[in-house]
Amino acid sequence: MKKILFIILLTLLTTFTGCYEMEPIENLSIIIGIGYDIEKDAKKKIVDPIEMFVFKGDGEVERLISPGVAETIYNTVNDRQTVMSKKFLVGTEKLYLISRERAEYGIEDLLETLIRDEGRNEVAYVAITEGETRHFFSMIPIDNTSISEAISGILKFSHLANFFPKEVTIKELLFMYNQTGRRIILPYIIDDNGKPKIAGICVFDGAKLKYTIPLEEAFYMNMIRSRKSDGYISILKENNPKICYSIKAKNFINVDVDYKDRLIYTINVTLKGSLKTDTIHNTALTANEAKEIEKAFEEYVTEELNKTIEKVQNKYKIDCFDITKYAAAKFGKHSPLLSDEEFQRAQINVKVKVILVDLGRSMK
Amino acid sequence: MSKVIENKITKRQYIFILISAVVGIGILSAPNSICQKAEQSGWISMFIGCLYPLTITYCAYLCYKNLGFIDFYTLNEKIYGKFFSKIISIFFMLTITIYSSSVLAGFYNVLSKEITIFLQPSIIVTIVSLTIVFTASFGLQSLGRLSEIVFYFSSLLFLFPLFTIKRGDITNILPIISSFEKILSSIPASFYSYAGIEISFFILPYVISKKNIKYAGFTSSIIIALIYTLLTFLTIYYLGFELTTKIYYPVLFIMETIEISIISDFKIIFIFLWSGIILKILACDYFVISYVFSKLTHIPYKKSCFITWPFVMMFTIFMIPEHGRNVFLENTLPYIVYTVLIYSITTAIISKLKVMKGV
Numbered sequence: 001m002k003k004i005l006f007i008i009l010l011t012l013l014t015t016f017t018g019c020y021e022m023e024p025i026e027n028l029s030i031i032i033g034i035g036y037d038i039e040k041d042a043k044k045k046i047v048d049p050i051e052m053f054v055f056k057g058d059g060e061v062e063r064l065i066s067p068g069v070a071e072t073i074y075n076t077v078n079d080r081q082t083v084m085s086k087k088f089l090v091g092t093e094k095l096y097l098i099s100r101e102r103a104e105y106g107i108e109d110l111l112e113t114l115i116r117d118e119g120r121n122e123v124a125y126v127a128i129t130e131g132e133t134r135h136f137f138s139m140i141p142i143d144n145t146s147i148s149e150a151i152s153g154i155l156k157f158s159h160l161a162n163f164f165p166k167e168v169t170i171k172e173l174l175f176m177y178n179q180t181g182r183r184i185i186l187p188y189i190i191d192d193n194g195k196p197k198i199a200g201i202c203v204f205d206g207a208k209l210k211y212t213i214p215l216e217e218a219f220y221m222n223m224i225r226s227r228k229s230d231g232y233i234s235i236l237k238e239n240n241p242k243i244c245y246s247i248k249a250k251n252f253i254n255v256d257v258d259y260k261d262r263l264i265y266t267i268n269v270t271l272k273g274s275l276k277t278d279t280i281h282n283t284a285l286t287a288n289e290a291k292e293i294e295k296a297f298e299e300y301v302t303e304e305l306n307k308t309i310e311k312v313q314n315k316y317k318i319d320c321f322d323i324t325k326y327a328a329a330k331f332g333k334h335s336p337l338l339s340d341e342e343f344q345r346a347q348i349n350v351k352v353k354v355i356l357v358d359l360g361r362s363m364k
Numbered sequence: 365m366s367k368v369i370e371n372k373i374t375k376r377q378y379i380f381i382l383i384s385a386v387v388g389i390g391i392l393s394a395p396n397s398i399c400q401k402a403e404q405s406g407w408i409s410m411f412i413g414c415l416y417p418l419t420i421t422y423c424a425y426l427c428y429k430n431l432g433f434i435d436f437y438t439l440n441e442k443i444y445g446k447f448f449s450k451i452i453s454i455f456f457m458l459t460i461t462i463y464s465s466s467v468l469a470g471f472y473n474v475l476s477k478e479i480t481i482f483l484q485p486s487i488i489v490t491i492v493s494l495t496i497v498f499t500a501s502f503g504l505q506s507l508g509r510l511s512e513i514v515f516y517f518s519s520l521l522f523l524f525p526l527f528t529i530k531r532g533d534i535t536n537i538l539p540i541i542s543s544f545e546k547i548l549s550s551i552p553a554s555f556y557s558y559a560g561i562e563i564s565f566f567i568l569p570y571v572i573s574k575k576n577i578k579y580a581g582f583t584s585s586i587i588i589a590l591i592y593t594l595l596t597f598l599t600i601y602y603l604g605f606e607l608t609t610k611i612y613y614p615v616l617f618i619m620e621t622i623e624i625s626i627i628s629d630f631k632i633i634f635i636f637l638w639s640g641i642i643l644k645i646l647a648c649d650y651f652v653i654s655y656v657f658s659k660l661t662h663i664p665y666k667k668s669c670f671i672t673w674p675f676v677m678m679f680t681i682f683m684i685p686e687h688g689r690n691v692f693l694e695n696t697l698p699y700i701v702y703t704v705l706i707y708s709i710t711t712a713i714i715s716k717l718k719v720m721k722g723v
Contacts, residue, residue: 005498012491115610118477122621167531171621179536179604329538333403333605 025055029064029086033095033148035133036073036110038102044069048076049134051148054086063146065137073109090119095148095155096126096170097133097189103202103209111177111207114170122171125152128202128209130190139194151196155187158198162219163251165226177207181328181338183319185225188212203320211316220308223301224267225322227253232276235300243280245293247356249273255326263337263346265323271301274358284362297354305350319343371570375580377508378571381648382584384511385563386417387591388645389470391522391638392613394557394592395599399608402550404537406605407597409547413554414589416705417561421581423708424564430715433569437659443714450660452707456562457656459700463560464649465679466689468492471642473686474613479632489680493673495643500650501669504570507651514644521637522591524630525618528602536604537597556697557592560645561585562704566652612686650676 033051049067056062066084068076077088098107114120129136137147144150158164165172168187176184184204189196201218203211213221223231234246249271256266281289312320318340331337373381398406428434431442440449472488480488499510541547564581571577599614608614622630650669653676658668683689 009491009495009498115607122617123623174607175604178606178610179533180606181535325533325535329535332539332542334542 023087026057027087028089029054029084030089031093032063032146033097033137033151034093035097035099035129035137036102036107037067037099037132037134038105039069040101040105042069044071046070046073046076047132047134048073048080049137050080051137051146053146061145065134067134073113091121093121093124093148095152096124097129097136097151098126098186099129099131099133100188100202100209100212103128103204106206106208108207111174114174120170122174123169125155125168126170126173127151127155127168127187127189127198128212130188130199135191136189136196139191139196142195147196151189154189154196154198158187159226159229161231162198162215163222163226163229163231164198165222165229177204179325180333181325182322185221185320185322201320203316203318205318210318211320213316213320217308217311220305221312221320223251223269223305224253225320227251233271233297233301234277235296237280244277245275245280245296246277247271247273247275247293247297247354249354255323257327257330259331259337263327263342265326265346265348267321267323267348267350269301269305269350269352271297271352271354272357273354275356275360278360285359290356290359294354294356298352301352301354302350305352309348309350313344313346313348317344323348371504372572373504373508373567373570375571375573375577377512378567378577379580379584379587380511380515381508381567382417382421382561382564382581383515383588384641384644385648386558386560386588386645388467388560388642389474390557390592391595391641392474392615393470394554395596395608395614396612397553397556398550398596399600399605400550401553402546403542404539404600404605405541405547406550406600406608407537407593408541409550410554410557410596411589411593412547412551413558413592414585415551416555416558416701417585417588418582419705420561420708421564421585422578423712424568425578425581426712427565427708427715428568430712430719433574435569435659436566436656439711443711443718453656453660455703456565457653457660459562459704460649460652460656461676461679462693462696462700464646464653465676466683466693467642467645467649468676468680469683469689470686471639471646472680472684473689474616474635478616479635485681485684489677489684492643492646493677493680496646496650497669497673499643499647500654501666503665504567504651507647510647511644514640518637518640518644521634521641522594524622524634525595525598525602525615527622528598528618532598532601533604534601537601552698552701554592555701556693558588559697559701560649561588563648563652565708566655 029052031050031052035049037047037049038045039047047067047069049065051063051065054062054064066080068080070076070079139147141147141150144153155168158168159166164187173184173186176182186202187198188200188202190199200212200214201221202209203213222229228250230248230250232246232248234244237243250273252270252272254268258264275293278285278293324338324343328335328338394410395406398410402409427439431439437449437453440452444452468489471492472485475488476483476485500507595615599608599618602618603614611617616631619631619634620629624630627633654665654669654672657672658665661668663671683692
C-alpha cells in the first residue's frame with residue numbers, strides 16, 4: 001500500500017513540470033536595458049525606451065530599441081505592447097539608465113517599484129545619462145553585442161580606477177536611498193564622440209538629482225565614500241609629465257565622529273599601494289627615500305582633500321562624502337544632527353596615511 | 365510489517381523536532397516584523413524573545429516531571445478534569461492547525477511568486493499536504509529521524525547569509541542600543557516567531573531516556589534563538605533596518621543579490637533547500653493535529669491523519685491571500701501565544717501543588 005502510494009505521488013509530481021503555455025524562443029524578446037526619460041511639456045510625460053534581444057531563428061540575434069510613452073512607468077508597457085510582436089521576458093535586465101532630466105524631476109516612483117516588484121533584477125547596474133537615454137541605447141556598440149552590456153561593463157569595472165565604489169547596482173541604489181544618513185550618488189555617463197563615458201558623479205537630494213560633479217572633483221569624493229577601491233595618484237614636478245611620482249593605491253577609510261558645539265568628523269584615509277613611477281629619484285630606492293615619497297603623497301592628498309571638503313561645504317552644501325551615516329551610527333538614527341545645516345557647520349579633519357607596500361622592481 | 369506505530373524518540377531527536385517545529389516561514393520574514401519597532405536593535409529583542417521557548421519547554425518538563433511521564437491528554441485530565449481537558453486539547457489542535465495552514469499558505473505564496481508562477485494554488489497545496497499526511501502517518505519515530513537528517517542538510521541554508529559579512533556596513537547596526545523602550549516593546553513581536561514550540565508538550569513523554577531532558581529543551585531553544593538572531597543581525601547589517609521594514613521577505617532579497625558564477629539566480633537554490641525545512645515543520649505540526657484528534661475521538665492515529673486532512677486544506681485555502689493571512693495572524697497570534705504561556709505556567713504550578721499535597 002505504502003509503495004503504491006509512493007509511486008503514485010512520484011508520478012503525479014512529474015506531470016506538474018513542463019512547458020505548458022510557454023512560448024518558443026523565436027517569440028520572445030529579452031530585456032537587457034531599461035531607460036527612463038521624461039518629456040516635461042507633453043501630457044504623457046514618461047518615456048521608457050527598452051533595449052532587448054530578439055531572436056529571429058537560425059541562431060540570429062538582433063537588438064531592438066522600443067520606447068513606450070505613457071503617464072506612468074507601468075503604463076508604458078501598455079503602450080509598447082501595442083507595437084511589439086513578441087512576448088516580454090522580464091528579470092534579465094543588466095542596466096538601468098536614468099536621464100538627467102528625469103532624475104532632476106524625481107525618481108520616487110521608480111525607487112518604490114524597485115522594492116515592490118519581485119521581477120526586477122537587483123544586481124543590474126544603474127547610471128545617470130547626460131541626455132536622453134534613448135540616444136544612448138541607439139549608439140552602436142563596438143566591443144559588445146548591445147549597448148547595455150557595454151555600459152554595464154564600464155560600470156562594473158569602474159572601481160579599478162578613480163576610487164569608484166565597487167557596486168553601482170540597483171540594490172546599492174536602494175541602500176543609498178533608504179539607509180539613514182546616506183544619499184544617492186550615481187555615476188554620470190556622457191556621449192563622448194558616439195561612445196559612452198563616465199564623466200563624473202551625480203549627487204541626489206532625496207529622490208531628486210541636485211548636482212553633477214565632474215570627475216576631477218569626484219576623484220577625491222570617491223576616495224572618501226568608497227572603500228577598498230583602486231586609484232592612481234601622481235605628483236608632477238614643474239608641471240612636466242616626465243618628472244613625477246605615481247602610485248597605485250587602495251583606500252581604507254575609518255571615520256570617527258564627535259560633537260562639541262558642532263560635529264567633528266575625523267576621517268582617517270589609509271592609502272596602501274605600490275610605487276609605479278619615480279623619475280625624481282630615478283635610482284633604486286632606500287627606505288628613507290621611500291618614506292619621503294610617502295610623506296610627499298600624504299601632504300599632497302591632504303591638501304587636495306581639504307580643498308574638496310571646503311568646496312563641498314561651501315558650494316554644494318550637502319554631504320557628498322557619504323559620512324553622515326557615521327554620525328547616524330554614533331548619535332542614533334533619529335538624531336537632529338544629521339541635517340544638511342549641521343554638515344555645513346561641521347569640522348572635517350582629514351588624516352592621510354600612505355603606505356607603500358611595494359616599491360617596484362628597482363629597490364635596494 | 366508491524367501495525368503498531370513506534371512512538372519512541374531519542375533525546376537528540378527531541379531537540380531536532382523542537383527546532384523543526386519552530387523554524388519555518390519565520391526565517392524569511394522574522395527580521396521584517398521585529399524591525400518595525402526595534403529598528404537597528406531588532407536582533408537583541410529577537411534574542412531576548414527566546415524566553416518564550418525556554419519558559420514553555422521548562423514548564424512542559426516540570427509538568428511531566430511532577431506527574432510522571434504520562435501522555436498529554438491524561439495529564440490534562442489529572443489536572444483540570446475531563447471537560448476542561450477536552451477544551452484544552454481542542455484549543456491546541458486549532459492553534460496548531462492555524463500554524464500549519466499559515467505555513468503552508470505562506471509556502472505557496474513564496475513558491476508562486478518566486479519560482480512556480482505557472483502552477484495553480486490547489487495543485488501545490490494538495491500535493492504538499494498529501495505528502496505531509498503521508499509523512500506524518502508514519503508516526504513520531506520517523507518524524508524524529510527525518511527532522512534530524514533534514515536539519516543536517518538544511519543547516520547549510522543558515523550559512524548562506526554569512527556571505528553578507530564582507531559586504532555589509534557596520535554603521536547599519538550602530539548604535540547597538542538607541543532606546544531600551546523600543547527593544548522591550550518589540551519583545552512580544554519576537555515571541556510570535558517562536559510560536560510552534562508548544563509541540564514540546566506533546567512529544568516530551570515519548571523521549572526514551574528522561575535523564576537531563578530539561579537541558580534538551582534549553583539546547584533547542586538556544587539553537588533556535590541563535591538561528592533567528594544571526595539571521596536578523598545579518599539582515600540589518602546588510603540592508604539597514606529601513607529597507608528591512610519595507611520588504612516582507614528580506615532574507616529572500618539578500619539571496620537574490622548573491623552573485624555566484626554559473627548560478628544565475630541563487631534564490632532558487634535557497635528556496636529549494638528551504639522547502640525541506642517547510643515540509644519538516646508541516647509534518648511536525650500535522651503529527652500534533654492528528655495525535656490530538658485521535659486522542660479526542662479514539663480513532664486510530666493513522667486514520668485520523670487522513671480525516672483531519674480536509675480541515676487543514678480548508679484553513680489553508682482561506683489563508684492564501686498574503687495580506688489576509690497577515691491580518692488574521694496579527695489578530696490571533698498574540699492571544700494564542702499569551703494563552704499558551706499562561707496555560708503552561710499555571711499547569712506547571714498546579715502540578716507542583718498536586719505533588720506537594722501528595723496526590
